[in-house]
Amino acid sequence: MLEVGIKGRAETVVTEANTASSVGSGLAPVFATPMMIALMENAAASSVLPHLEEGQSTVGTRLEVTHDAATPVGMEVWAEAELLEIDRKRLVFRVRAFDRTGPIGGGTHERFIIDNEKFLAKAEAKKG
Secondary structure: OOOOOOEEEEEEEOOHHHEHHHHOOOOOOEEOHHHHHHHHHHHHHHHHHHHOOOOEEEEEEEEEEEEOOOOEOOOEEEEEEEEEEEEOOEEEEEEEEEEOOEEEEEEEEEEEEEEHHHHHHHHHHOOO
16 A cells, blocks of 8 residues: 555666666766666656556656766765655655765656556557
8 A cells, every 4th residue: 555655765776777877867977867767767767666456556747956966986875765755646756866975966757646557558559
């Protein structure tokens, strides 16, 4: 059962593959903002997955985050998510990201609960 207060965490290590210079979001060899966002989404999505009905999952629909500090290659980074609001199928999370020196980013993230089969059928229908 979904309840406000559910928390999740996702972690990774900064490698060349997830730097801004590798993913095309900048030239610096530091943890890329799109990768930080993906980590935040992973923390949120994985936190609620065990509480959903079979055949359901969530999709990200909105992010309002800042990336406040750079993290170099070789350091561990992690994201934490906390479910703040449940509005029918809309879920609102506080998301934060860290490295061992402290916070590197944060904000809010919205996800919607979906029926996997219906969602994928609708997406595939776009092909015509």
